[in-house]
Amino acid sequence: MIETFTPLIVSVGLLLSIGFLCLIVKIDAIRLLMGLEIMFNAANLAFITFSTQQSGFVDPYAQSVVMITIVLDGAVIAVGLAMILNVYKHYKTLDIRKLRRLKW
């Protein structure tokens, strides 16, 4: 059997850091949502990775969890896009550096 655990878990780490960097570095609101989606997918991939580690079979439980979470993060992204539409209506830009009118 081919060793799949290490490459998969390394790609989980990579995806997670890419998504997190995307959230930190990018200034476009839609790209932020893409970063979120990448982070969710990293976590989903982690589930799939661990499900292959059961003895002798791939555990269907992890896959059903992944199905449910895909729907959930789809809902989050939908709400986010709706909010971006409203951001554009008020600010006439998607540059999140302009979303700084609320003072701390």
Next chain:
Amino acid sequence: MVMDILLSLPFPLPLFILLVGSVCIPLISILSDKIGTPRVRSYWTLLVASLSLVSIFVLYTQLMAAPNNILVFQIWGQLPPLGGCFEVDMLGLFMAFSISFLGLLVTIYTISYMKSEQRLTEFYSLLMLVMAGMLGVVFAGDMLTLFVFWEMMSITSYILVAFLKDTWRGIEAGFKYLIMSSMAGAFILLSMSLLYGFTGSLNFATLASTLKGAPLSPWFILLFSVIIVGFGVKSAIVPLHTWLPDAYSEAPDPISALLAGIATETALFALTRVLYLIFEPSVFMIPVAIFAIATMSLGNILALRQDDLKRLLAYSSIAQIGYMLIGVSTGLAYGLFGTFLHIFNHSLMKGMAFLAAGNITHQTGQRNINNMQGLIKMMPITTISLIIALLGLGGVPGTNGFISKFVLLSSAIGANLPILAVIGVINVAISMAYYLRVVMALLNDKGFKNSKIGEAPLLMVGITSLMAVLIIVLGIFPNPILGFASDASKSLLEGLKNYIGAVLG
């Protein structure tokens, strides 16, 4: 007959009622618009919210009759260690009671406050869904159920924060909230995958029986930090708190009351439950104590320089989360008792303070403290209730805030963490500085007198003064709520083996 069917549902009853109520409301409002009685949707919401509070008591009697005081609801006949399930114990019931109680008060308030709002159907539907999400989080019996309801609570609260979409303020706050909080959702999912990798299951009973007391490994430290980040963002632990002042100060006032009063605390509850499930208290004692110190100090210091009343209250709720973390870090039943008591008391005081701020905004359009000089002459009842709530938040004896703060600070000494108690007392002193600043402005004798500004509508004033009375009454006769909170804290520490027994046999 109907009762038997309701009691044999695969859901806890309050959750079922709120979900059905929320799904039915579009249909009901279409029908009520057809026959020309648009207020029916408000009464429907009121009915659903009060039924959910009543059904908490039904659930309580069910729980008392159950062996070992634990109820396990299998979702559509799936067997618990594999499928999802709900677990109802005293702790979940205590939190559910706090949620439904504040939810009912906020619903009554909303009926009067949101009278002129055009999109009331959506608002009520979301309001019931956010309450259902919170109830699902407190009743969840495995990580997947918890995550699903967590996301339900999160998504609805993003929309509710940005509900007034004609102003830029709510939209900006809601977008910040969405980005930070869904990033935390991804971290929770990652922590779930790690837990699944360790044990092959997500059920709380399996997790606790396999992982509790296991030796610390690098993977465990990774798991701990992922859990803290994941649950910490929504419960506003300090390095992760930045969304809170924006979101809670820009949301519509009843939503600020509901979210600041109980949603943050529900997140803190989820963090507490997961931490106590997986780790021994000695593992997380020191880190959580450090978070407690940082959270209460920063919340109080930043609140000192706020001029906006709602923003000040939002920072003060960060500080209150810090006090609650003291109880979590002690690992004692007494400390947790303080935490849960403070969750209930804080839901009353902070909810009431936000609702009173809503009264003031509704009548005067002002949120700046400097423009509220001498408000006692114009809105005496609202002002007096707001003052009671602020004194309660500051922990003045005679209010319920004093009792829970006393328990929390003394539990820190009992757990050999006297530094927490010392910093806690200093923080209470700092917090009085800004509460008294508001009180001083409200009572200012030389303030302007505007005869056009009168007291808020009867229903709104009624709710705020009822809550003020409750704050005083529970400060003087706290016994009923003390017993309830004490049972809740015991069930977190000792009820775990009952749950393991109920699921794994």
